[in-house]
Amino acid sequence: MVYVLDVNGKPLMPTKRFGKVRRMLKSKQATVMRRRPFTIQLLYSTPSYVQPVTLGVDAGYQTVGFSAVTEEEEILSGECRLLTGMSERLKERAMYRQNRRTRLRYRKPRFENRVRPEGWLAPSIQHKLDSHVRLVTLLKKLLPVKNVIVEVTSFDIQAIKNPEIAGTLYQQGEQLGFWNL
Structure with missing residues (x-):
């Protein structure tokens, strides 16, 4: 599948006519915009019927x-x-940060930098x-x-296995009575 953009960069319908695409590239009527996925841009104006x-x-x-x-x-x-593995990378980053901070002789105490902005996500x-x-x-x-x-x-995997499950039956699942650390 070859994806096609018009002169202005707006997407047109993709094509499977590889021979036509090859001829258009050879005759400089189109240029390659991306290799993966293969996308061409037409160098002449066309009606955009999509x-x-x-x-x-x-x-x-x-x-x-x-x-x-x-x-x-x-x-x-x-x-x-x-x-x-995002949590492992964050732990490694925190370790390096802690090592940097312990090498300082004196560090001014900071208290106002713990506020998370509105809409913050992990x-x-x-x-x-x-x-x-x-x-x-x-x-x-x-x-x-x-x-x-x-x-x-x-x-709800338990409801898929047992459609009549409700209330405290959720607490009496497959792991009930299994030893726990």
């Missing part, structure tokens, strides 16, 4: 699944793996949010997306 594309995003914890569809076919689908959650937004923004640059549908679900 079909409405719906982008579906399954917002997972470790992987983000996405699919772009028109009324006739699926144009693009895939998954994006998110970064893991770094791991902030990374996941930023990755979702970055993915949708990239796909909107490649395809003429009209609708974005984000699926956010949480599953």
Whole structure:
């Protein structure tokens, strides 16, 4: 699949006509904008007849699944793996910071720097949010997306196994009576 942008950089419908794309690149009617995913930009004006594309995003914890569809076919689908191990990196960073601070002879006491700004998220959650937004923004640059549908679900595994579960039965699950540290 080759993704196509018009003269102004707005996305057009992607094409599977690789021979035509190759001839357009050879005759300087188009230029390569990105190698991955392969995207060309036309150097002449064309009417922008596009079909409405719906982008579906399954917002997972470790992987983000996405699919772009028109009324006739699926144009693009895939998954994006998110970064893991954020807490270990933060612990390592805190260790280096502590070592830096212990090497100082005198450090002025600080008390006013512990306030978190409004809308603050933990770094791991902030990374996941930023990755979702970055993915949708990239796909909107490649395809003429009209609708974005984000699926956010949480599953109650005990209710899936036993539909009659309610109240204190949640506390009497599979791990009841198992030794605990």
